[in-house]
Amino acid sequence: MGKGGNKFRQEAVAQRVKQRGSFTNAELKKNMQVYLETGKHPAVEEYSRKVQDDKYGVPALPLREPTRQHVYMDLAYNSKPLDRLVFELFDDYAPKAALYVRGRLGPGASRAIRDTDATKLLPGFAVYFGAPKTGVRNDVERCRQLRSTQEGLLLAQRTGDHLAISLTRSLPLDEEYQVAGRVHKGGNAIKLLQKLSSRPPDDRPEGSVRVVACGACDAEGVKEELGVGKGGVQAAGKALEAAAGRQRETVASAVAHGLAAAAKKGTGGGSVAGQKRAAEGGVGGAAAKKGRGMLDAVLGGDSGSGSESSSDDDS
Structure with a gap:
């Protein structure tokens, strides 16, 4: 090998190592598993997001992270149950917004939206839940990295009591609302909401869109409520009483x-x-x-x- 041959070989090895570092075998296996489960390849999704960012100058939403907090909403249209909506909360980007949403969806909250109807529907744009109050300043920070770039986003109103679910790319929502989460499961429910119409003059949905149940859950939509259900409080009280009795005897x-x-x-x-x-x-x-x-x-x-x-x- 002539002069400089070793240098060329080292540069070639370095180039190969750099490329292999971007996609290790574990990453390739993980990406393929995600593709088989969701039909979307993370590498392709990341490339599409970058193209979208370059075209519109709008930051794309973060990649999915299963370790984030999740909440669920069980909706019923005219008393007919819909698929459970499971939202992934961006608690690492907008922690105050995520905390606010968990509070509104949790049991016992003063402004809980459970057992309430949707108060407003803008077809092809968004559906709104909660009291239409204005002038209320919530402790929700503005994160410009989270924009309403797709359907199925859960948003919190910064100057009111509304929670909203986007039905399409709805960038104007970002003026008053902050994206707090993204739908993870329940796409069929979103598709049904997209087909609904509203009635004047208050833009309420033609039919009843009611929040039957909501609260914290895991990534699979399993409830994380403690002591909820028939006899839950009584059973917990009896267990505490029995434990106290055993302690007294000891x-x-x-x-x-x-x-x-x-x-x-x-x-x-x-x-x-x-x-x-x-x-x-x-x-x-x-x-x-x-x-x-x-x-x-x-x-x-x-x-x-x-x-x-x-x-x-x-x-």
Whole structure:
């Protein structure tokens, strides 16, 4: 090999290593698995996003990350259940918006949208939930990296109580709303919402679009509600009561054994010292009896039963 041959070979190896570093075998396997599950290849999606960014100057939404927080919405159209909507929240980009949405969808919230109807529908644009109040300043930051570039986005109003779901590319929504999440499951429900029409003058949907249930969930749409359901609160209360009872019994047993051992040690033996301790046991015994009475009041039981039985056995 002539002069410079080694240099050429090193540059070639470096170039190959650089290319291989972009797509390792593990990454290729993961991308293929995603493609088989969703029909979308991450590398192609990333390239399409970059092309879109260059064309419109609008940043693309982040890639999917299963470890992000998720929420669900169960909708019903004219009392007919639709597919469950599962949204991936961008809690790493807009944490306050994600927290606000979780609060509105969670149980017991003062402004919860559960068991309420959609208040507004702009066909081919967005559907709105919540009270149409204005002038309310929510603690929702503005993240310009998250834009309404596609359908199925969950948005929080920064100066009101509305939550919105985009039905198409809806960039004008970004003036008042902040993208908080993106639909992960439930595309059929989005398609049905896209076909609905509204009625004047308040732009309410022609039929009833009701939020039957909503809240936190995992990436598969499984609820993460604690103690929810028939008998959930009562069962939790009974479990706590049983645990407290077992704890009381344990403490009472330990104290009773301690008192029994102390009484046996104080009255044992026929020596002069033992007789002296027995003679002095009148005052100490009264104090111990008083202490056991106070313990009974706290534990709700007879803490001296163990010591009395031990004394009876000794006699």
